[in-house]
Amino acid sequence: MTTPTTPAARNDGLALIKARVLESVFDDLGVGLAKVRTLETPPGMPATSGASAIVGVPRETKVIATCVPAMLDFARANVAADGTLVVFCIGERTSEELAALRNALWPEWHVVAHYKTSDTGILRVALDEKRELKRSTGMKGIAVVARPRAAAFAPEATIVKFDKNAAGWNGNPGGPGYRHFRWMRRYVALFAGPVTPERVLDFGCGAGWVGIEAALAAPHGKQPELCAFDPSPELVRIATENAAAAGIARFEGRTGFGENPPFPAVGEALFDLVLSSGVISFSGDIPRWLDGLVSTLAPGGTLVIGDIHRESVGMRERRTERPLLPMREMNAQVREEVRLQLEARGLVFEAWCGYQLSQRLPQLNHLSATRLGGALDPLLVWWNARASKRELASGSRHQDRFDSWVMRLRRP
Numbered sequence: 001m002t003t004p005t006t007p008a009a010r011n012d013g014l015a016l017i018k019a020r021v022l023e024s025v026f027d028d029l030g031v032g033l034a035k036v037r038t039l040e041t042p043p044g045m046p047a048t049s050g051a052s053a054i055v056g057v058p059r060e061t062k063v064i065a066t067c068v069p070a071m072l073d074f075a076r077a078n079v080a081a082d083g084t085l086v087v088f089c090i091g092e093r094t095s096e097e098l099a100a101l102r103n104a105l106w107p108e109w110h111v112v113a114h115y116k117t118s119d120t121g122i123l124r125v126a127l128d129e130k131r132e133l134k135r136s137t138g139m140k141g142i143a144v145v146a147r148p149r150a151a152a153f154a155p156e157a158t159i160v161k162f163d164k165n166a167a168g169w170n171g172n173p174g175g176p177g178y179r180h181f182r183w184m185r186r187y188v189a190l191f192a193g194p195v196t197p198e199r200v201l202d203f204g205c206g207a208g209w210v211g212i213e214a215a216l217a218a219p220h221g222k223q224p225e226l227c228a229f230d231p232s233p234e235l236v237r238i239a240t241e242n243a244a245a246a247g248i249a250r251f252e253g254r255t256g257f258g259e260n261p262p263f264p265a266v267g268e269a270l271f272d273l274v275l276s277s278g279v280i281s282f283s284g285d286i287p288r289w290l291d292g293l294v295s296t297l298a299p300g301g302t303l304v305i306g307d308i309h310r311e312s313v314g315m316r317e318r319r320t321e322r323p324l325l326p327m328r329e330m331n332a333q334v335r336e337e338v339r340l341q342l343e344a345r346g347l348v349f350e351a352w353c354g355y356q357l358s359q360r361l362p363q364l365n366h367l368s369a370t371r372l373g374g375a376l377d378p379l380l381v382w383w384n385a386r387a388s389k390r391e392l393a394s395g396s397r398h399q400d401r402f403d404s405w406v407m408r409l410r411r412p
């Protein structure tokens with residue numbers, strides 16, 4: 001193979017990379033070279049289905065984000081909604097530089113993988129895999145692979161993703177980390193306070209634990225009817241099994257999305273307690289998702305909503321340092337924004353709290369799970385619970401110390 005010469009920067013700060021230089025990468029992505037547009041593609045050609053593109057960042061560019069405006073213009077004109085954008089950063093790059101590129105591409109594009117290329121091989125790195133391709137390219141660099149926002153949030157993609165990893169979202173009883181996993185679900189469920197609902201809805205239920213905890217918290221003899229839905233059929237199946245095993249007498253699970261919730265169907269009653277934990281950050285259309293959420297709540301009913309906190313100390317650090325992150329971390333909301341949006345939909349705020357310490361707890365949980373067989377788990381759950389209790393008592397003034405938030409509102 002002949003080694004391609006390193007392309008120089010153009011006036012717009014980008015570098016021309018021919019598609020065939022990364023033929024192995026496009027092969028691996030399942031994108032035919034005929035579909036790949038480059039900076040040589042004449043302007044004005046409509047991006048038909050599957051149209052993808054490659055653009056280069058010159059070796060000498062120190063701050064990659066400076067070329068992003070030109071890159072975005074090129075990508076908007078050339079990549080179809082189901083296509084792929086490859087940004088080839090020539091030469092060596094630090095994790096921080098790649099993280100800054102990822103941040104600058106968001107929210108139009110989500111970076112899903114990197115291919116580290118050299119004369120001797122290609123390494124694909126994604127959040128769930130590291131894999132050598134048995135091929136090489138003549139140019140050393142990092143190919144950053146991004147998908148358009150709409151493709152990343154597509155309903156089919158969500159279903160496939162959660163079906164595939166459904167067992168992981170169910171937790172592993174007795175395994176390291178399981179106490180913390182269950183503690184978080186219980187914490188959210190009990191944030192509802194001393195209510196005795198008749199109908200509870202778990203909105204984006206996953207394995208069902210939040211709704212189950214809420215139903216089990218009801219006074220003796222007053223167990224509510226529990227309804228739950230999730231886009232993933234496999235998770236609805238697991239939630240149904242979990243509810244039966246937990247002794248929930250009246251349970252109904254359905255598949256569906258929060259933007260168009262499957263409960264209540266025509267003729268069914270609204271819910272007097274709605275819980276949604278860790279779901280809003282997966283929505284590609286948050287206003288519609290919130291409309292869906294509020295539409296399920298009965299007058300006088302209680303809503304408990306919680307999720308990860310975009311501006312926590314740990315999340316900010318991860319966005320600066322890590323080149324690849326799950327999309328939900330990019331899409332996470334801060335509670336103030338969510339509160340305002342819910343109040344604008346007529347709900348009345350009651351209380352909120354940060355939970356799940358942002359610093360040292362995730363690191364220690366990881367250590368406990370990976371090296372100590374879960375030996376630290378009881379201590380860590382106790383420490384975490386104590387921090388949340390204090391935070392609640394203080395009026396939750398130190399939200400950024402926590403990776404998650406939860407709040408309670410009422411429908412008048």
Ligand SMILES: C[S@@+](CC[C@H](N)C(=O)[O-])C[C@H]1O[C@@H](n2cnc3c(N)ncnc32)[C@H](O)[C@@H]1O
Nearest residue numbers: 162204205206231232257258277278279282283
């Ligand atoms: C982090 S899990 C949380 C599951 C559960 N609420 C819990 O606390 O264990 C996120 C869940 O949201 C679901 N989900 C993703 N997008 C959704 C959407 N647009 N509407 C409702 N649920 C969604 C996923 O299938 C997944 O089960």
